[in-house]
Amino acid sequence: MKKILVLLVVIFMQTHLQADDANVNKCDALFEKDKKLECLTDLRVSIGKGIKNTSKKIEAERDKKLKAVNKKINNLLSKKKEFDKKNKTLFDMWKNSRKWNHQRKT
Numbered sequence: 201m202k203k204i205l206v207l208l209v210v211i212f213m214q215t216h217l218q219a220d221d222a223n224v225n226k227c228d229a230l231f232e233k234d235k236k237l238e239c240l241t242d243l244r245v246s247i248g249k250g251i252k253n254t255s256k257k258i259e260a261e262r263d264k265k266l267k268a269v270n271k272k273i274n275n276l277l278s279k280k281k282e283f284d285k286k287n288k289t290l291f292d293m294w295k296n297s298r299k300w301n302h303q304r305k306t
Contacts, residue, residue: 227239287293 227236227243230236230239287296
């Protein structure tokens with residue numbers, strides 16, 4: 201059991217260390233400072249465009265969810281208004297609930 205555990209730890213460490221050596225982008229291969237600076241600037245601009253697109257997607261999803269929540273709230277409020285019209289007092293509510301229970305039993 202200990203051998204298997206040690207073997208798994210060694211394999212995990214080996215794959216983890218190999219992942220650290222990987223190039224993050226094509227700019228890492230450049231050694232001239234001018235070209236590397238231009239490459240990093242272009243990369244930053246392209247990443248910025250991606251961030252704007254994702255923020256628009258996030259806003260669109262947020263708006264979609266807000267519309268759904270607002271629809272549910274408005275539906276609940278309309279049901280509440282309807283209930284309040286029907287049951288103006290506690291006594292009216294009690295009478296209506298008894299009628300409803302009586303209808304449900306039959």
